[in-house]
Amino acid sequence: MAKIDLTQPTTVIIPVATAIERTTNWRNFVTKVSPSASARKLPKAVYISKDDIEKLSRLMHQNEDLVGVRAYFTIDIPAEEEVVNDVSFVMVPVRKVEGKTFGEDVLYKADSGKDINDPDDSEVYDYTMPCPTACDEDSPLFGG
Known part of the structure; x- marks a missing residue:
């Protein structure tokens, strides 16, 4: 496998038709x-505010070891057909670690007690507002 540089941008601009x-x-x-x-x-998309993107950017700039973020899809409650369940995602900073091709998730703040139930210890961010609740229903990406 080719060596992957996690510090390089991952942006790929695609044609609207491909999207x-x-x-x-x-x-x-x-x-x-x-x-x-x-x-x-x-579930079609998630909305993330400009303010939240800027906060995440500041977090990334405060720590040289952070090379990106990883987004994990989530639902609030176990899946059931009768229940409306919004799909969203949570984001975690990713730290470059020797020997780990895709880096390591940073789940806890460096100076925390690493309490799995304490949001003050957490580096897991749920910035998203799920779509279809927060969608542009006229967008060709939204569809039917």
């Missing part, structure tokens, strides 16, 4: 795994 195709593929996939769900309620 429409990929979001359509996602909606078709989710519809197949949850056929009884209303198309209007299927």
Whole structure:
């Protein structure tokens, strides 16, 4: 496997047509795994405010060892067909670690007691507002 440099940008600008195709593929996939769900309620995206992005950027600049963030998909409660359950994601800083190709998740603040239930110890961020709740319903990426 080629050596991966986690400090390099991962941005890839794609054509709008490709974005429409990929979001359509996602909606078709989710519809197949949850056929009884209303198309209007299927998870489509998450919204992250400018302020939250800037806070995350400041966190990244405060620590040279941090090379990026990783986003994990989440749902608030166990999946059930009758319950509306918003899909979102949480983000964690990623630290470059020798021998770990994709870095290491930073789950706790450096000076914390590492209490799994204490948000003051945590470096796990839920900035997101799920879509379809917070969507641009006129966007071609939103679909049906």
